[in-house]
Amino acid sequence: MSSQEQAAAAGRFTGVHQWRGVIEEYRELLEIPAGVEAVTLREGGTPLVASEWLSGVTGAEVWLKVEGNNPTASFKDRGMTTAISVAKHDGAQAVVCASTGNTSASMAAYAAKAGLKPLVLVPEGKIAAGKMAQAILHGAQVIMVRGNFDACLALARQLAWDYPVELVNSVNPVRLQGQKTAAFEVVDFLGDAPDHHLLPVGNAGNIAAYWLGYTEYQRLGRSTRLPQMRGFQAEGASPLVTGEPFPDPETKATAIRVGNPASWKLAEAAVHESEGRFAAVTDERILAAQRELASRDGVFVEPASAAGVAGVLQDVAAGVSYAGTRMVVTVTGHGLKDTVTALEGMGPVVDTVVDADVRAAAAAAGLA
Ligand SMILES: Cc1ncc(COP(=O)(O)O)c(C=O)c1O
């Protein structure tokens, strides 16, 4: 017996297949130049976690695609490995992005790994502390802009146009190449595409990327069907629902506080071609969904990430039937990124203080 076989027999991790990151796992399906060396933090390979709670609520088989398990704790890493790898391959020295937080955290991490200079433009006062800390610790130069995300993106585009710095927002098509691998993983895991795929939508690159992935897999014969794509936006930032840009988008789900999504047309095409739809969910529903997901399924996501879950609950309350179907709901980023918003509105939840005494603790816990 080889040492690997012995380790496997003993039930230990053998390293037979260590996940290599999305470029090496799916290189032949990615439209990136041949020979690009992967700048990777072993992103992707995230779990599909069965949600007994949502399955019970809907009568469907519901899976959560938990993207907070990526290296910088959001789905952005899938696109950043490709964008930064190609930027480095092409000789870039510096990269820039506009961000509501997660893109900046991801870009900064991959730029650090690649030895590139990261420059971040964020809307002043609207970035969760955890994301800001990530960008700063990874060495980004962070510039606060008096304006919203859409203004930051316009500025980032102009900077990349006028100066030697590569734009790595999702308007860079290489980003979507990486992000489409989430759809590949769903099919690889489930054996086929689900009936419905639900997810939060902000700048709209991700829903476009999933659709790209699903349609490519079907064309390759790796799946037999396509899911209906259902995108959920925060009510105060729901241009894809109303059909008009929001000049002043507002939502507590700061990650999706976007008034004029860059991938508007691609997202509309995904929804139209899949016979899906967009819908808006209120901040109250988003925050309630975030709390329920954490307390019922043990999955802690940031507010924006709960928009798809809020959408499922809203649909069911409105009489939409998912019964008997198979659904995937992407939860896009980890809850630890924004603990302030998570605890807001919960009141004094930890207000019991006792001496280090077992009887006092038992009495306070209602055990005695
Ligand atoms: C946590 C989180 N969820 C959802 C989204 C929305 O993704 P997209 O902008 O690709 O629509 C973003 C970023 O926009 C995000 O950071």
Ligand SMILES: N[C@@H](CCOP(=O)(O)O)C(=O)O
């Ligand atoms: N939520 C995003 C907004 C920018 O998205 P991108 O996918 O176009 O980079 C963020 O995290 O900044």
